[in-house]
Amino acid sequence: MRLHFLGANRQVTGSRYLLETAGAKLLIDCGMFQERAFTARNWEAPPFDPSSLDAVLLTHAHLDHCGLLPRLSKQGFKGPIYTHAASIDLASLVLEDAARLQVEDVRQKRQRHDREGRRSPHPYEPLYLPEDARRTMAQFRAVKFDEPLQLPGDVRVTWREAGHILGSAMLEVHADGRRILFSGDLGMPDKPLIRDPAPPPPADVVILESTYGNREHDRTRTVEDQLAPIISTAVERGGNVLIPTFAIERAQELLFHLNNLLAEDRIPHVLAFLDSPMAVDATHLFTQHRDLLDDHARAMLARRDDPLSFPGLMLCRSVAQSKAINRVRGTAVIMAGAGMCTGGRIKHHLERNLPREESAVIFVGYQSQGTLGRDIANARPGDSVRIFNHAVPVRASISQISGMSAHADRPALLRWLGQLQQRPRQVHLTHGEASVSQQLAEDIQRQIGCAADVPEYGQVIDIA
Numbered sequence: 178m179r180l181h182f183l184g185a186n187r188q189v190t191g192s193r194y195l196l197e198t199a200g201a202k203l204l205i206d207c208g209m210f211q212e213r214a215f216t217a218r219n220w221e222a223p224p225f226d227p228s229s230l231d232a233v234l235l236t237h238a239h240l241d242h243c244g245l246l247p248r249l250s251k252q253g254f255k256g257p258i259y260t261h262a263a264s265i266d267l268a269s270l271v272l273e274d275a276a277r278l279q280v281e282d283v284r285q286k287r288q289r290h291d292r293e294g295r296r297s298p299h300p301y302e303p304l305y306l307p308e309d310a311r312r313t314m315a316q317f318r319a320v321k322f323d324e325p326l327q328l329p330g331d332v333r334v335t336w337r338e339a340g341h342i343l344g345s346a347m348l349e350v351h352a353d354g355r356r357i358l359f360s361g362d363l364g365m366p367d368k369p370l371i372r373d374p375a376p377p378p379p380a381d382v383v384i385l386e387s388t389y390g391n392r393e394h395d396r397t398r399t400v401e402d403q404l405a406p407i408i409s410t411a412v413e414r415g416g417n418v419l420i421p422t423f424a425i426e427r428a429q430e431l432l433f434h435l436n437n438l439l440a441e442d443r444i445p446h447v448l449a450f451l452d453s454p455m456a457v458d459a460t461h462l463f464t465q466h467r468d469l470l471d472d473h474a475r476a477m478l479a480r481r482d483d484p485l486s487f488p489g490l491m492l493c494r495s496v497a498q499s500k501a502i503n504r505v506r507g508t509a510v511i512m513a514g515a516g517m518c519t520g521g522r523i524k525h526h527l528e529r530n531l532p533r534e535e536s537a538v539i540f541v542g543y544q545s546q547g548t549l550g551r552d553i554a555n556a557r558p559g560d561s562v563r564i565f566n567h568a569v570p571v572r573a574s575i576s577q578i579s580g581m582s583a584h585a586d587r588p589a590l591l592r593w594l595g596q597l598q599q600r601p602r603q604v605h606l607t608h609g610e611a612s613v614s615q616q617l618a619e620d621i622q623r624q625i626g627c628a629a630d631v632p633e634y635g636q637v638i639d640i641a
């Protein structure tokens with residue numbers, strides 16, 4: 178059996194693995210590369226024939242795990258894409274949104290270049306169109322958690338709860354007499370709304386994400402304790418609060434926390450805008466897939482107390498609604514995508530609010546190298562960042578909230594792996610910056626006592 182590492186290797190986006198067993202050829206995830214340094218890979222032909230794949234197995238619906246599926250279909254893959262029903266619903270939102278953003282980005286880039294009289298060395302075209310994304314959705318097939326799926330070539334795959342986003346899974350693959358466990362993205366235990374990650378099933382080889390492999394999330398202050406003073410201060414100053422947020426999970430967690438803070442009167446009753454059609458749709462999916470929610474959220478829903486709604490919350494789908502936010506007097510809490518500020522409506526809000534001392538930007542998640550979010554998070558007073566190709570001074574207060582990470586930290590990863598009754602023969606670390614994954618590999622060798630390495634992009638490993 179051969180495993181090809183084809184993304185999120187020594188960096189954190191573009192998850193993709195090719196598994197060649199004696200009787201099947203499977204792709205696990207097919208994510209988009211989002212860090213500037215690696216986006217060119219989105220355009221490269223994959224190092225395998227897409228039409229020769231038997232199936233794609235999808236862990237979850239984040240763009241860096243499913244974002245190149247429409248491209249894969251365009252390149253000739255016509256087979257099934259297996260994943261949980263909630264991930265199908267979310268992927269449908271994510272892929273269409275990604276297509277629309279690309280079309281819009283291409284349009285703006287061309288306009289800008291025309292104005293400036295220059296030409297891009299890259300073609301002015303999106304990776305795929307909204308109709309490509311919609312066509313790909315027809316290839317999705319729903320699987321259930323904890324029920325093995327039998328595939329051609331005597332391969333058996335079971336999706337297990339990963340506790341990362343709604344519907345997220347780790348994949349237990351049985352093939353050629355070996356058990357391989359793909360962690361997908363692994364969540365932190367005790368996150369609001371969704372269930373905790375399942376313990377790892379027995380495995381010979383584990384492919385483990387390592388986004389926060391060298392860090393420990395701050396457990397001393399709750400998310401709500403951190404949010405409350407920032408929001409209250411911004412209200413006193415008359416500024417806005419911007420929260421760049423992923424439309425899925427992070428946005429719903431924020432609604433959950435704001436709901437709690439308001440219910441307990443811990444922040445002034447300001448208007449809050451969820452300025453993202455995708456986040457609005459994703460929010461509805463949480464109540465549709467309530468069997469995937471944790472006990473607390475299910476109990477709230479059972480007594481008709483929606484954990485994701487409160488007075489003063491505006492759900493903005495249209496551009497007109499989004500623009501109307503600019504006319505709000507006083508403080509507005511604005512949650513908008515993209516989570517790393519790489520596109521979407523947040524860029525407009527940042528352009529307007531970053532130069533305002535009275536406004537606040539709150540980062541609630543990881544900001545990859547080479548993203549606007551990272552530039553802003555790293556900005557010192559007086560620095561500028563580039564938005565829509567011009568310099569925008571950073572005068573607003575910038576905060577990073579901890580405790581909302583969708584990814585397990587170092588102690589959680591080690592504890593999760595430590596639950597394996599039998600040590601795996603090998604752990605391969607992916608989905609982390611090189612030095613981070615390397616540190617975790619050393620910790621795993623020392624603490625768990627099994628071999629751990631950090632494969633390179635394109636590396637192929639034989640599993641005997």
Ligand SMILES: [Zn+2]
Pocket residue numbers: 237239242341362
């Ligand atoms: Zn993810």
